[in-house]
Amino acid sequence: MTGWHAADDLVARYTDGSLPEPDAWSLEKHLESCGSCAARASRAARTGAAGPVLAQVRVAVLDSVPHPVRAPLAAPSPPTSPTPTAPRCARAAGRRLGRVVWAAGPALRGAWTGALLLVAVGALALAYGGGFAGARPLLLAVAPVVPVAGVALSYGRHADPLYELVAASPSGGLRLLLTRTAAVLAVSVPLLTAVGLLLPAAGPRLPQVPMAAAWLLPGLALTLATLALSGYTGCRTGSAVVGGGWLLALTAPVLASIGPGPTATGSGLTDRLAQQLSLYFTGASAQWGWAAGAALCALLVAARRTAYDRLETM
Template sequence: MTGWHAPDDLVTRYADGSLAETDAWSLEKHLERCGRCAARVSHAVRAGAAGPALAEVRDAVLATVPEAAQSTTTTPARTTPATAAGPARTTPATAAADQVRTAAAAVPVPDLAPAVAPRPSRAFGGRLARILWAAGPAVRGTWAGAVLLVALGAVALAYGGGWAGARPLLLALAPVVPVAGVALSYGRHADPLHEIAASAPSGGLRLLLTRTAAVLAVSAPSLTVAGLLLPSSGPQLPAGPATAGWLLPGLALTLASLVLSGYLGCRTATAVVGGGWLLAVAAPLLVSTGTGLTAGLTEQLSLYFTGASSQGGWAAATVLCALLLAARRTAYDRLETM
């Protein structure tokens, strides 16, 4: 349970049935683990239109119970088990119980579902199971296979095809692979229950960061290992960047896409960031003359990835994006839920 509690207007609208369905789902999820808010909701329901009906049911049951108790004291209850000779006989105790059930059933009871606080439930499998469930769309489907295809394809081109440009091409695509993974793992198109999950207390930015962490956990090791397996630049090519040089730029671009998602939506933001990176890599190659494609790409990536100034700039961008993400965290509570 977090320190968040449902505001009074949310409790009131939930009690009178005017709260939107997605918001009601979110509140019910919170009530499973917050006894304080559950008690407030129960009190609001009793004080509302359903209060008289609840009081009537209570009075009817309380009026019937003493009569049933008196009849049981007058005639001691005993249980006659069923035998082969015939069925069990009805005793005064069972008759009293029938009277209580009949009196309660005779009172018309409206839909009182909001008045009953959900019982606390224990999550199956604990915290690890909840994390895996939340990260599910980020690691299933075709995206994880596409990451492995990119990594294995680069290795096949380098050793099977003898192409020297496999390594710089992999390093050029690596920073946008996590960005694309975030776009494919968050939103209505990726999760059939996205509106429900994103509206829950654990949704919003927390859910988006969980999916992003799952994307990075799959893409970063796969592409880094593939880069280590690829041969280094030959003597005829300029020295390329280090294999892990793309990790900090990839993290900065991923966080930048998350920040931009608060303004444009997840898919549009990732398209802008990913397209901007590919344009920044490809544009100098299109206007340059006198150098080959592989040599030009290697030189361009060395400019972006190599040196303390380049990595320091990516580190500063990462910190800035993280601060902006924290400052605008409430903007993600309804991201792509409407």
């Protein structure tokens, strides 16, 4: 139950179909949690132009259901003391948690989860199984685009078998997209940061590699940039543009520096990658730049929040 209740004319326009679609979706979301307004909307529908049709449908449904055989009346049982029930707040919290888990479902399973585990286990295997000193630079290069890929693979008709219901639901759109993005970040951020801390430090002859948590602000900024671009192009296209742009900006200077000599070897490429990562990640100016970019993308997402209601059609 909420402290606000829909006006009578708003309910009447909703039941007769004259309420604009955004307002109807907003009212439907309110009716999910307000029993008083839901009862008023039901009464308005029954007394309106569709009332006779609804009554006929109700009679037809009841007639099609076989009536159970009445059991003989039993002697009244002695009164018993009421059994203790769970507190209302616990039940409400359980329902909210269930809705969140259901909404975040595609973000916690499927191909993205396997790719996340592959990145984490692969980095540890390269460092400790293969003795590869460049495991941490490679992890830091890939980590910012892992949540971006998670957003692309957890939202849309390709990821959700109930996308038609999601598209028509008032809980869809930006709210559901943010829920699944939060689920992606909640899984990927702790795991990749922990793996970065477990990787061995670079040797004394190698360039200094950014800290294991240096990718967090860049990863958040790239994720928000994906959400902002998705309002124009859809999730998969936005994720591909942002993720591909990041990998290009990171690898193009490294490949351009390849020349004859030791820089063409694997260790030379790892050194150049570490230097490029330090340029993007290390220092207050770089981190403040990522923070400003994240804030701008968040403002753009908020300003275009209605565009995400049509995201399932992109």
